[in-house]
Amino acid sequence: MKDVKKYIEANKDRFLEELFSLIRIPSISSESEHKGDMIRCAERWKELLLEAGADNAELMATKGNPAVYGYKNIDPAKPTVLVYGHYDVMPVAPLDEWNTEPFEPVVKDGYIWARGADDDKGQSFMQAKAFEMMVRTGQLPCNVKFLLEGEEEIGSVNLFDFLAEHKEMLQADIILVCDTSMIAQDTPSITSGLRGLGYWEVEVKGANRDLHSGIYGGAVANPINVLCKMIADLHDENGHITIPGFYDDVLVISDEERALMAQAPFDEERYKKDLDIKQVHGEKGYSTNERTGIRPCLDVCGIWGGYTGEGSKTVLPSVAHAKISTRLVANQDYDKINQLFINYFEKAAPDYVTVKVTPCHGAAPYVSPLEIAGYKAAEQAMTTTFGKRPIPTRSGGSIGIVTGFERILGIKSILMGFGLGSDAIHAPNENYPLFNFFTGIETIPYFYENFVRLMEEK
Amino acid sequence: MKDVKKYIEANKDRFLEELFSLIRIPSISSESEHKGDMIRCAERWKELLLEAGADNAELMATKGNPAVYGYKNIDPAKPTVLVYGHYDVMPVAPLDEWNTEPFEPVVKDGYIWARGADDDKGQSFMQAKAFEMMVRTGQLPCNVKFLLEGEEEIGSVNLFDFLAEHKEMLQADIILVCDTSMIAQDTPSITSGLRGLGYWEVEVKGANRDLHSGIYGGAVANPINVLCKMIADLHDENGHITIPGFYDDVLVISDEERALMAQAPFDEERYKKDLDIKQVHGEKGYSTNERTGIRPCLDVCGIWGGYTGEGSKTVLPSVAHAKISTRLVANQDYDKINQLFINYFEKAAPDYVTVKVTPCHGAAPYVSPLEIAGYKAAEQAMTTTFGKRPIPTRSGGSIGIVTGFERILGIKSILMGFGLGSDAIHAPNENYPLFNFFTGIETIPYFYENFVRLMEEK
Numbered sequence: 057m058k059d060v061k062k063y064i065e066a067n068k069d070r071f072l073e074e075l076f077s078l079i080r081i082p083s084i085s086s087e088s089e090h091k092g093d094m095i096r097c098a099e100r101w102k103e104l105l106l107e108a109g110a111d112n113a114e115l116m117a118t119k120g121n122p123a124v125y126g127y128k129n130i131d132p133a134k135p136t137v138l139v140y141g142h143y144d145v146m147p148v149a150p151l152d153e154w155n156t157e158p159f160e161p162v163v164k165d166g167y168i169w170a171r172g173a174d175d176d177k178g179q180s181f182m183q184a185k186a187f188e189m190m191v192r193t194g195q196l197p198c199n200v201k202f203l204l205e206g207e208e209e210i211g212s213v214n215l216f217d218f219l220a221e222h223k224e225m226l227q228a229d230i231i232l233v234c235d236t237s238m239i240a241q242d243t244p245s246i247t248s249g250l251r252g253l254g255y256w257e258v259e260v261k262g263a264n265r266d267l268h269s270g271i272y273g274g275a276v277a278n279p280i281n282v283l284c285k286m287i288a289d290l291h292d293e294n295g296h297i298t299i300p301g302f303y304d305d306v307l308v309i310s311d312e313e314r315a316l317m318a319q320a321p322f323d324e325e326r327y328k329k330d331l332d333i334k335q336v337h338g339e340k341g342y343s344t345n346e347r348t349g350i351r352p353c354l355d356v357c358g359i360w361g362g363y364t365g366e367g368s369k370t371v372l373p374s375v376a377h378a379k380i381s382t383r384l385v386a387n388q389d390y391d392k393i394n395q396l397f398i399n400y401f402e403k404a405a406p407d408y409v410t411v412k413v414t415p416c417h418g419a420a421p422y423v424s425p426l427e428i429a430g431y432k433a434a435e436q437a438m439t440t441t442f443g444k445r446p447i448p449t450r451s452g453g454s455i456g457i458v459t460g461f462e463r464i465l466g467i468k469s470i471l472m473g474f475g476l477g478s479d480a481i482h483a484p485n486e487n488y489p490l491f492n493f494f495t496g497i498e499t500i501p502y503f504y505e506n507f508v509r510l511m512e513e514k
Numbered sequence: 515m516k517d518v519k520k521y522i523e524a525n526k527d528r529f530l531e532e533l534f535s536l537i538r539i540p541s542i543s544s545e546s547e548h549k550g551d552m553i554r555c556a557e558r559w560k561e562l563l564l565e566a567g568a569d570n571a572e573l574m575a576t577k578g579n580p581a582v583y584g585y586k587n588i589d590p591a592k593p594t595v596l597v598y599g600h601y602d603v604m605p606v607a608p609l610d611e612w613n614t615e616p617f618e619p620v621v622k623d624g625y626i627w628a629r630g631a632d633d634d635k636g637q638s639f640m641q642a643k644a645f646e647m648m649v650r651t652g653q654l655p656c657n658v659k660f661l662l663e664g665e666e667e668i669g670s671v672n673l674f675d676f677l678a679e680h681k682e683m684l685q686a687d688i689i690l691v692c693d694t695s696m697i698a699q700d701t702p703s704i705t706s707g708l709r710g711l712g713y714w715e716v717e718v719k720g721a722n723r724d725l726h727s728g729i730y731g732g733a734v735a736n737p738i739n740v741l742c743k744m745i746a747d748l749h750d751e752n753g754h755i756t757i758p759g760f761y762d763d764v765l766v767i768s769d770e771e772r773a774l775m776a777q778a779p780f781d782e783e784r785y786k787k788d789l790d791i792k793q794v795h796g797e798k799g800y801s802t803n804e805r806t807g808i809r810p811c812l813d814v815c816g817i818w819g820g821y822t823g824e825g826s827k828t829v830l831p832s833v834a835h836a837k838i839s840t841r842l843v844a845n846q847d848y849d850k851i852n853q854l855f856i857n858y859f860e861k862a863a864p865d866y867v868t869v870k871v872t873p874c875h876g877a878a879p880y881v882s883p884l885e886i887a888g889y890k891a892a893e894q895a896m897t898t899t900f901g902k903r904p905i906p907t908r909s910g911g912s913i914g915i916v917t918g919f920e921r922i923l924g925i926k927s928i929l930m931g932f933g934l935g936s937d938a939i940h941a942p943n944e945n946y947p948l949f950n951f952f953t954g955i956e957t958i959p960y961f962y963e964n965f966v967r968l969m970e971e972k
Contacts, residue, residue, distance in 0.1 A: 086825025147827050153723075210825055237729065251728055255826040264790035265611075266941035270709055270911030271695070273841050274811025275802045277795035280836075281749070281814050287739060288746035332722035337735035337866035344733045353732025356739050357829050362816035363837060367544025367668055368713040368874035369605055370839050370912075371815050371940050378738075379821060381828050383731050408795035416826040453728030454828075482829050483724035 057501045063189045064497055071497070072168075074104060075181045076161045078143070079170045085121060085144035085210050094121040094206045097143045101204050102126070108184050109191030110202065116222075120214040121206030125225070128191065129199050135511045136199040137504060138228035138467065139187070140457070141180025141235065142208030145172040146482045153484035166490050173488040175481035179234040179473060180204060182493060186500030195501065197508040201228055205457070208235075211253070211417030212457040219457075219464040230430035230507060231461050234496060236451050236473030241491060243321060244442040246434050247471035249349070249450035250458060252384030252421035254393050255357075258283070258401055259412040260376045266362075267372040277408035279376040280361045286404050286411075287378060290354055294340035297354050297382075299400045302393065307386035309350050320345060320447050330478060348452030354382040379416070383452060390418035419456025422469075429510040430470040437502035438472070441495055472503065515959045521647045522955055529955070530626075532562060533639045534619045536601070537628045543579060543602035543668050552579040552664045555601045559662050560584070566642050567649030568660065574680075578672040579664030583683070586649065587657050593969045594657040595962060596686035596925065597645070598915070599638025599693065600666030603630040604940045611942035624948050631946040633939035637692040637931060638662060640951060644958030653959065655966040659686055663915070666693075669711070669875025670915040677915075677922040688888040688965060689919050692954060694909050694931030699949060701779060702900040704892050705929035707807070707908035708916060710842030710879035712851050713815075716741070716859055717870040718834045724820075725830040735866040737834040738819045744862050744869075745836060748812055752798040755812050755840075757858045760851065765844035767808050778803060778905055788936065806910030812840040837874070841910060848876035877914025880927075887968040888928040895960035896930070899953055930961065 064071070083097035084090045098115050105113035105126035113126030121144065148158040148171050156162045161170035168178060183202075190196040203226065205215050219226065236247040262279040263272070292298050309317075322345055328336065338347035347353065361376030363369035384393060398413045405411035424431065426448055438446040451471070458469045474496035480486045522529075541555035542548045556573050563571035563584035571584030579602065606616040606629050614620045619628035626636060641660075648654040661684065663673050677684065694705040720737040721730070750756050767775075780803055786794065796805040805811065819834030821827035842851060856871045863869035882889060884906055896904040909929070916927045932954035938944045 086823070086827060088824065147821065147823055147825075149821065149823060150724075209827075253728070253828065255828065257826075262789075262791065265938060265943070266608075267789070268911060268940045269813050269815055269839055270711070270841055271806060271909065271935060272789075273806065273813045273839075273910060274809055275794055275796045275805040275910075276789060276791065277793075278813045280817050281745060284742035284745040284814065284817070285749075287742040291739070291743075331725070331730075331734060333720065333734065333866060335735075335864075335866040336733055337864070338733045347733040348729060348731065351732055355727050355731045355736045355830050356742065356820065357727055357827060357831070358820035358822045359738050359742070359834065360818045360822040362814065363605065363607065364816045364818040364835075365544070365605055365607060366546065367605075368715075368837065368839075369544060369667075369815060369940065370711065370713065372813050373815070376817065377822075379826065381727055381731070381826075383728055406793075406795070408791060408793040451729065452731055452733075453726060477729060480723060482726045482827065485723070 057195055057505050059193060060189060060498050060501055063193060064494055071185050072163070075178060078177045078181060079161045079172050080159055082159045083144050083206065084147050085207050086147055094144065098122045098124050098206060101143055104184055105202055108188035118214040118218045123215065123218055124202070124204040126202040127200060128196065130196060131199070134198040135508055136201060136228040137507065138201045138203060138226060138231045139183045140203050140231050140233050141183060142176045142205050144206045144209050145175070145177065146209050150484065155485055163490070167487040168490065168493065169485060169487045171486050173486050174475045174479040175486065176208065176235045178488040178493055179475060179496065182474065182496040183232065183234055183500060185497045190501050190504065197504050201226065208457065211419060212460070213417060215457050216460045216464065219460055223465060226465055228467055229511060231467050231469040232503065233455065233458065233469050233471050234473050235455060236453065236471045237475035237477055238473065239321065239447060239449065241476065241489065244438040244444055244446035245449045246431065246438065246446045247451040247473060248426060248448040249386065249423040250421060250471070251452050251454050252388060252390055253417070253419040253454035253456065254382045254384065254390055254397060255416040256380050256397060257414045257416055258378045258380060261374065261410045263374050266374050269370040269372040272372050276372060278372055279409055280373060282406065282409050283361070283376040283378055286401065287356055289404065295338055297352065299396050301396050305387045305389060306352060314346065317345060317349065318343065320449060349450035350385055352383055352385050352388060354380065357381050383454060384421050386421050386423050388421060390420055394418055419454045420459040422458045424468055424470070428468060429507060430468060433503050433506035433510055434470050434472040436506045437499045440502050441499040515653055515963050517651060518647060518956050518959055521651060522952055529643050530621070533636060536635045536639060537619045537630050538617055540617045541602050541664065542605050543665050544605055552602065556580050556582050556664060559601055562642055563660055566646035576672040576676045581673065581676055582660070582662040584660040585658065586654065588654060589657070592656045593966055594659060594686040595965065596659045596661060596684060596689045597641045598661050598689050598691050599641060600634045600663050602664045602667050603633070603635065604667050608942065613943055621948070625945040626948065626951065627943060627945045629944050631944050632933045632937040633944065634666065634693045636946040636951055637933060637954065640932065640954040641690065641692055641958060643955045648959050648962065655962055659684065666915065669877060670918070671875060673915050674918045674922065677918055681923060684923055686925055687969060689925050689927040690961065691913065691916065691927050691929050692931050693913055694911065694929045695933035695935055696931065697779065697905060697907065699934065699947065702896040702902055702904035703907045704889065704896070704904045705909045705931060706884060706906040707844065707881040708879060708929070709910050709912050710846060710848055711875070711877040711912035711914065712840045712842065712848055712855060713874040714838050714855060715872045715874055716836045716838060719832065719868045721832050724832050727828040727830040730830050734830060736830055737867055738831060740864065740867050741819070741834040741836055744859065745814055747862065753796055755810065757854050759854050763845045763847060764810060772804065775803060775807065776801065778907060807908035808843055810841055810843050810846060812838065815839050841912060842879050844879050844881050846879060848878055852876055877912045878917040880916045882926055882928065886926060887965060888926060891961050891964035891968055892928050892930040894964045895957045898960050899957045
């Protein structure tokens with residue numbers, strides 16, 4: 057690859073302007089009022105792919121938000137890279153904690169500030185610009201397909217069917233995903249494993265109406281107190297999850313492998329300082345990296361019930377709700393965990409309340425081998441641009457469709473992401489360093505070059 | 515007293531219209547946007563007192579919402595009754611559970627439906643109309659003072675100082691309060707005891723920002739999970755409150771008195787059916803009436819944290835909140851309980867979160883003797899209009915200022931309320947039966963007549 061840096065330097069401002077045009081569309085997939093924005097965002101991606109040099113690009117129907125599919129064929133004898141990304145973003149609440157408008161991107165202090173700046177508009181857009189660079193400088197070494205979906209943040213619920221319906225169209229030798237993080241700007245890493253996900257909404261109902269907390273308090277079950285007890289009982293004093301059978305299938309990592317993983321740099325003091333906490337907290341007997349990498353966990357993502365306004369309303373509420381998620385690790389099966397979770401809440405429910413569990417979405421965990429051409433191509437590409445060999449890491453996050461790619465299409469995914477832990481994805485003040493954005497665009501063409509070479513050497 | 519029923523019958527429609535003019539003013543004391551409505555409501559009360567026959571009525575400043583004070587003097591040698599009520603109401607959320615507009619009163623099926631229909635606009639207005647009847651028919655047997663406050667639902671925070679500042683002005687022989695409930699329409703009762711109240715807001719803070727639940731989940735404390743555990747630990751498996759020292763001062767009721775109380779009619783099946791619950795639930799070893807009458811309790815009135823919108827946002831939140839109240843019984847001291855509560859949350863807080871407790875308001879419990887003239891006057895009045903001797907009961911609710919009246923003014927209060935447990939006060943679809951409203955107006959003049967006679971017999 058020649059003149060990559062030069063091309064980026066010459067087009068920097070345009071790259072940002074184009075990215076911002078994507079960011080400005082509030083494509084929040086979990087909020088139904090944004091249905092129209094999903095279409096607008098997909099249409100914008102189609103235009104950007106065509107402008108970047110795709111032979112064709114179009115919106116394709118799924119049972120939910122449309123997918124954007126584009127491609128450029130140069131030679132059927134050459135390998136094919138399938139690019140995956142998502143154009144939907146997370147909700148922005150609580151709005152009052154943002155320092156800038158979430159959908160009006162701002163560049164400040166070397167960062168892009170906006171919802172989607174990293175996850176995944178910023179990261180997936182790097183792939184489009186790397187592709188453009190290779191096309192316009194005549195250096196594209198293989199065929200390319202682009203698949204951008206609009207439902208990743210709600211579990212890619214309809215993309216699994218889409219993959220099954222379009223198996224032929226989507227055939228490729230490797231899938232490149234930019235939707236994960238590195239250890240640090242000076243410590244590149246590649247995600248070799250992802251946790252799976254289970255997400256449920258739990259409703260606990262007491263009396264048929266809100267009651268006066270004086271007249272009924274002490275004699276009628278309070279659904280908030282009951283829900284809190286059920287949630288508290290989900291962990292024992294060692295931070296183990298108490299749902300019977302929950303750990304049965306968890307892949308036990310050997311002591312040797314744990315020792316190897318422990319060599320990844322981790323500065324606990326800096327980690328705590330960044331989060332402003334006195335202590336980390338998790339399952340007894342595991343390090344912070346192990347707690348997020350190789351062990352499952354269970355978190356309440358949201359809880360609400362009773363009076364939450366200003367002042368002190370004395371009420372014994374009728375109903376309480378919680379959104380609870382679990383992250384699954386290698387060998388755990390979502391369907392089985394889903395059943396265990398529902399059983400637990402139904403069994404633990406005392407007879408003075410009624411409990412309803414609604415599964416929201418689930419995703420299987422994923423592990424990618426370090427020996428395949430795709431991983432090596434990414435490793436060498438990052439070594440070229442960062443000057444350091446990247447470390448393989450297990451991410452605590454989940455990208456459900458990655459297991460779908462393997463199961464349905466039979467294709468492995470390479471998770472070469474350029475985000476940082478401090479990017480505040482899914483949170484107020486999401487950001488993405490310009491350094492990571494431009495270095496990402498620079499790295500991707502080397503991945504293509506290395507991958508084609510390694511495939512042809514085989 | 516003569517022609518009470520006839521007077522009411524002739525003025526029924528006007529009484530309702532006047533009451534509705536009070537109800538239509540959304541005087542929610544806990545929401546600052548209603549500051550102007552508080553003044554409007556106080557002004558309307560002033561007009562109504564003057565129209566009903568008061569010598570004078572005026573708004574008087576407190577450090578918060580104004581009090582309305584009015585009086586009619588007929589003879590300094592005669593006893594004086596001080597009427598207490600409140601013109602503020604509870605918030606109306608959740609609005610979508612109301613069948614009618616909360617501040618547009620509707621009469622349907624023999625009930626008035628509106629916020630404040632019972633608590634306390636409907637009940638305090640009965641006192642104004644009973645007063646009017648006695649004045650206009652020339653039967654008022656004593657001096658009368660009216661005190662209506664605008665902060666009862668937020669703990670009468672400024673009325674205690676007001677009492678101390680206006681001790682002389684407020685001197686009286688008895689205070690009559692209509693702000694409580696009877697056992698049933700065919701089972702009159704008088705509240706001889708009230709529980710006290712403590713109310714706190716608890717904030718649990720983890721990391722300094724909302725985190726991605728995959729990347730950090732399992733390694734950083736989740737403030738919702740921690741708050742749930744702290745709340746769950748507030749009760750043991752027998753429903754006892756675990757805060758050290760909490761029960762130390764609780765008045766132990768003798769077995770004889772418990773046996774007497776147990777004679778009050780209570781239909782548990784009907785109670786459960788009304789609330790649509792399979793089981794009642796509370797402290798082991800006590801009946802439902804004991805649980806709300808003679809035992810303290812602790813309830814979460816509201817809880818919130820993390821993502822509570824539509825869909826499934828995976829987030830490890832930064833902060834969680836709860837509003838927690840306790841009801842206190844005879845001999846428990848709010849200031850002591852307040853300190854125990856704060857200590858408990860500070861001590862129970864693990865070092866991976868920070869916990870802040872904000873006391874919102876407190877009120878002492880109250881017990882009134884059955885032998886005094888005021889209680890007997892009320893008992894005889896209800897016997898006249900209901901045809902049955904009322905039962906003395908202990909209410910689970912709290913009217914903080916009633917202990918203030920005793921402590922600061924040295925005057926006992928008679929809690930002759932005409933509400934029902936089914937009136938849904940503090941909840942959506944508050945209502946008040948027309949039967950109770952008109953029978954209340956009919957009963958109050960007999961109270962005056964009996965009280966003056968009993969005082970003069972002394």
